[in-house]
Amino acid sequence: MARPARPAGEFQLIEAFVRALPTAGEGVRLGPGDDAALLEAPRRQQLVATVDAVVAGVHFDRRFTPGDIGWKALAVNLSDLAAMGARPLWALVALIVPPGTAAARLRGVAAGLGGCARRHGLAVVGGNVSRGGQLSLTVTVVGAVPRGEALRRDGARPGDLVLVSGTLGDAALGLLPRAAAALTRRQRRPEPRLALGQALRRIATAAIDLSDGLAQDLGHLCAASGVSATLRLADLPRSRAGRAAAARLADPWGPALSGGEDYELCVTVPPSRRVAAQRAAAGAGVALTVVGEVGRGRGVQVLGPDGRARPAGPGHDHLAPRRRGPPF
């Protein structure tokens, strides 16, 4: 067992890290610096909390700048809040840092994390630094939602429409060699759909964010709701850059169907609420496309462009690494 002495400058390093982060905000009575943060929950709201880690060599590689790493570590968590219809309040950050990591690298991570936090108006209220063999960031976020209005996975009903936000497959395609900048950016700097999630409260019957790919994540939503779903491949929204990159693949629909890490939202909506949902999405600045329907039974069926069923399994693991670990 290594027994690291406390290296000179460690506290200074932490101070520099914290200085790059917004530490004040709504409900923050005491931020970093004591044994724990002291927080005031907003009245008549419920809290929403989740945790996720990003690990070097698993969730990011040398193509990620330090800023990308920090941004993504927070963004993947905020995507979970988006899927619950919550607005973000606070984050706590635990770093594991290999000995000898350059101070500039950590400052870069902090700058990316801080940039994402500022963009979405949340405060980093606490954290921790440990030594270890591999850089990792574990982020816990807490948000708020009006009581009883949280979006959940378990409310989809037969007859509901299945809709997805934005475009699919871009993040997975962003891992390919010589990928277009529009694609690598979606891989490294995902934009959690927070405004959309909040706009869909009281409209959507169920929601999940797309970390593992639409086929798999919609499968989780269906399992939680006790329903099945049918997806139409030809209706999956794809970006121009995504279509161009996918056209060179053996299965051009693979990234949109099963590529992970798009961090878009997949929601179910009764047909009578489709227009309301799409108006709400337009107000949040993002497209919301009908891609299928909810049915009775279980499982996800995928209809190819020819209208015939095709296997829905992942099948594209080379393009669809599970970057964010599975939650529990």
Added chain:
Amino acid sequence: MARPARPAGEFQLIEAFVRALPTAGEGVRLGPGDDAALLEAPRRQQLVATVDAVVAGVHFDRRFTPGDIGWKALAVNLSDLAAMGARPLWALVALIVPPGTAAARLRGVAAGLGGCARRHGLAVVGGNVSRGGQLSLTVTVVGAVPRGEALRRDGARPGDLVLVSGTLGDAALGLLPRAAAALTRRQRRPEPRLALGQALRRIATAAIDLSDGLAQDLGHLCAASGVSATLRLADLPRSRAGRAAAARLADPWGPALSGGEDYELCVTVPPSRRVAAQRAAAGAGVALTVVGEVGRGRGVQVLGPDGRARPAGPGHDHLAPRRRGPPF
């Protein structure tokens, strides 16, 4: 960059892990299984939140059973809540697991974590599993404290007494070869002083938990409060086993003064409140011993058994690894 396919059985492994944990409790509207947990904060209370990680080879080694690892990962966090005077409500747990880790090992970690959670009445409301080269557990805990009553580091005033709970040095001595079971237990299964912290609200002027050793942690408290402190070595409370083990060392006071990981509380109390503090501690089932005084100025001065000042620096890094990373 490794691109792990999702191994068969991974979700089953997570299910087994979660089954060993208490997931229901006060304020828990939706526990593990959705994108995030849905929680209701207690009325008229403030929330207290902190995060800590334990990493293989740094914070635990082969002498730790899987149950010890899970217990300690939660206990070190609860110690931070204790230092704030908070009662625990919820935890979120992020695991990084090396490929090939035996399922039984993870079940053991869960059993230890669950045991500590049940003992202290908190619910594990969410989590995450990622792959990585080194086992680590990052735990975020949230507790509650009546509004305005949290203990903080920054309230100590010149003239206050310095008191510590329990006995000091045992956990560091528990790392020595052939250490007594009473000492190894304090190293591997620390008992956070939650009842004591709550009992000292409205009595103590400041508090901190002892993770890095009394000299260093009291130094943090003094820095936050803008005061100095004097410690009397001869007054530091030590267990019978601790005294026996330390007697064989070149500096028999080293572990009590600078050994880390006791997870006792160090508090400051005006002299007029000493009796109230010690009665409250007795009610919480733990001794609370006066070990020094707060003064003007800055820094921590240590008086040896002969009444003469001695250097307060760590000086015992071989016995005092920083097991819990520094918070920010």
